[in-house]
Amino acid sequence: MGAALATTLVSGQDLLKDSPASDWRALDPENTLYAELPAGRVVIELAPSYAPVNVDAIRKLVRDRYFDGSFVIRAQDNYVVQWARPEDDPRAKAMAGVKSKPEFARPMDAKLPFTRLAYADTYAPEVGFSSGFPVAPDPKRKETWLVHCYGSVGVGRDNAADSGNGSELYAVIGQSPRNLDRNITLVGRVVQGIxxxxxxxxxxxxxxxxxxxxxxxxxxxxxxxxxxxxxxxxNLEALRTESATFKAWVASRANRREEWFKEPVGRVGVCNVPLPVRAASR
Amino acid sequence: MGAALATTLVSGQDLLKDSPASDWRALDPENTLYAELPAGRVVIELAPSYAPVNVDAIRKLVRDRYFDGSFVIRAQDNYVVQWARPEDDPRAKAMAGVKSKPEFARPMDAKLPFTRLAYADTYAPEVGFSSGFPVAPDPKRKETWLVHCYGSVGVGRDNAADSGNGSELYAVIGQSPRNLDRNITLVGRVVQGIxxxxxxxxxxxxxxxxxxxxxxxxxxxxxxxxxxxxxxxxNLEALRTESATFKAWVASRANRREEWFKEPVGRVGVCNVPLPVRAASR
Structure with missing residues (x-):
């Protein structure tokens, strides 16, 4: 990918500015959550293709106003913030025993978009992007999964794999904790306001x-x-990770051409490629 | 490394508790900085083996009380905080033109300790640890360098490679910005208070x-x-990254055995191994 695009490299910001409108997609309002915090709004995009059961459960909890009056109860440096209703709250108690399907990974499917990142990854045989989300498909396992990057949102659980039910959620606020991949259900990621x-x-x-x-x-x-x-x-638009502009964006991140950089490294990690997001044009 | 140690795996905390005192080293007071912030003290360990000129320059600035009355002037999410004296401050003006030797990498040297991490890295042919610091030695280049992880501390610079002089410093507060490796001088890392x-x-x-x-x-x-x-x-002690305990610690991070983990991934990234640090026993 890097090599093919090397001759046309421009700065990341320029290539986004000059990109065709068709390389962008509006976030789907059914798969977008707003968390209203004292400091403002966090926008989360859900990934129903990767965690359909848990995304449905969360959407239902949200529509039942389960999270109105929830709290961030945990903030661990270089790791996660986590939010829930207080343990002794009646609605929290009602959810305490509820099990849900673990969706730590899903079967590979040729219908899922996938833009492969051409560089080695420590944790998975392949990594790349699928409809905006960082993912790791493993042809040997015939499975693919969302990977933990800065801003990833997942379903907190206790020790039992099926003990997460969407009533406790977390967001990653530090170095990608990739050892959580395939161990917990990711449902999406923060696209604004992390x-x-x-x-x-x-x-x-x-x-x-x-x-x-x-x-x-x-x-x-x-x-x-x-x-x-x-x-x-x-109203936000995200760059389509299947677009030519996104491929050029990845190349621009792997080979920073700004004057400041002395030795572009020629590689980029799956969690070091920010997803370009912008205000929708209308 | 993982395989050899797999049979003796215990939880990370247990193996630290049971480790011999000789596997720990006190931080060298000459290479330890305290940054006194309104919220408390940040402890930084310097790496003179990797950036001798810049470490000396910083130590001298510190002893000249250059940073007393400096400010954090920048905090970029998922990236860095940066501190300096105000631009129009006479001492800042006096430093503005001062050049220093870029120490983006250094020659490999068999005398430098190195504990190799056995897992693939996106950015470098080899990674591991040297006297507590995450590093990437490259036999082909015959060079080794400190790599950017959460908590890494470096020397801010303008576009010219030699324009950093230690009067502006930064610390990483997000996903490891490894594309900065070999492009800027790292001088150490935060060991407490990040x-x-x-x-x-x-x-x-x-x-x-x-x-x-x-x-x-x-x-x-x-x-x-x-x-x-x-x-x-x-008074802090850090686990010696050349010790058997550290190797077991790395293995415990690569193969989390706590009941919560369902599928230990068997790998760990160089920026996902925290350096164990504890209060000195006396």
Missing amino acids: ELFSVMPRGKAAMGFYEKPSEWIAIRAIRVSADVPAAERT | ELFSVMPRGKAAMGFYEKPSEWIAIRAIRVSADVPAAERT
């Missing part, structure tokens, strides 16, 4: 849990974008 | 710079540990 999570004070109890409820950070509401009045939506 | 940097409000100007001086976060002082009265020191 910095509202990443600056949260770190919890001082084990695993970054806050010691006291007074430290919890309120989540006023989580909404499905489709349920939000048009005027209040955050 | 979370004081990582929670700082993100700057809203380009590249995460704060828009207004009122947003800057004061650094009261930076000190060389050796210059600090014994009673005021933070």
Whole structure:
């Protein structure tokens, strides 16, 4: 990929600016969540192709207003923030025993888009992007899975594989914890506003849990974008990871041409390629 | 490495607890900096074996109290915080033209300790650890260099390779920006307190710079540990990365055996192995 595009490299920002509108897609309002924090809105894109059961469960919880009045209860440095209703809340208690299907990986399927990254990965035989999400398909296992990168959103669980049910969610705020891949269900990733999570004070109890409820950070509401009045939506477009512009974007990240860089490394990791996202044109 | 140790795997915390004292080393007070922030102390270990000229320059600036009254002027999400004296400060002006030797890499040397990580890396032919620091030796280039991981500390520079002089420093607070490797001088890494940097409000100007001086976060002082009265020191020990305990620690990170993990991945990235650090026993 790098070699083929090397002669046409321009700066990443320029190639995005000059890209055809058809290389962008509006986020699907049914698969977009808004988490309303005191500091503002976090926009999460869900990945129903990779975790259909858990995405459905979360969408249903959101529509039941389960997360209105939930809290960020954990912020572990270089790892994750996690949010839930308080343990002793009646609705949390009602969810405590609910099991759900682990969707740690899914069968490979030629119908799933896949743009392969041509560089070695520590954790998986192949990595790349599928409809905007970083993924690792493994032809030997005949499975593919979402990988943990900065901003990835997943379903917290206890020790049992089926103990996650969508009522506790986490977002990655540090170095990609790839050892979680295939061990927990990822459902999507933050496409805007991750910095509202990443600056949260770190919890001082084990695993970054806050010691006291007074430290919890309120989540006023989580909404499905489709349920939000048009005027209040955050209308975003993401670069199609199957587009020529995205391939050029990857190449521009692997070979930074800005004057500052002295020795472009010619490679880029799957978690070092930010997904270009912009305000929708209308 | 993984295979040889697989039969003796215990949890990471247990093996640290049971490790011989000789597998630990006290941080060298001459190569340890304390950055005193409003929220507390950040402890930085310097790597004079990899950047002798820049480490000397920084130690001298610190002893000249150059950083007392400096500020964190930049916090870019998923990237770096950066600190310096204000641009219009006379001492900053005096440093503005000062050049220093770029130490982006150094010649390989059999005398440098090296514990190789047995897993593929996206960016370098080999990676591992040298006296506590993540490094990438390249036999073909006959060079080795410090790599950018969470907590790495480096020398900010302008476009010219020799324009960094130690008067502006940065620390990594996000996904390892490995494309900076060999492009900028790393001088060490944060061994305690990185979370004081990582929670700082993100700057809203380009590249995460704060828009207004009122947003800057004061650094009261930076000190060389050796210059600090014994009673005021933070006495830390780091696990020797050449020790058997460290090799077992790496294996325990590659193959998490805690009950929670369902499918240990059997691999670990160079930036996913935290350096065990603890309070010195006396």
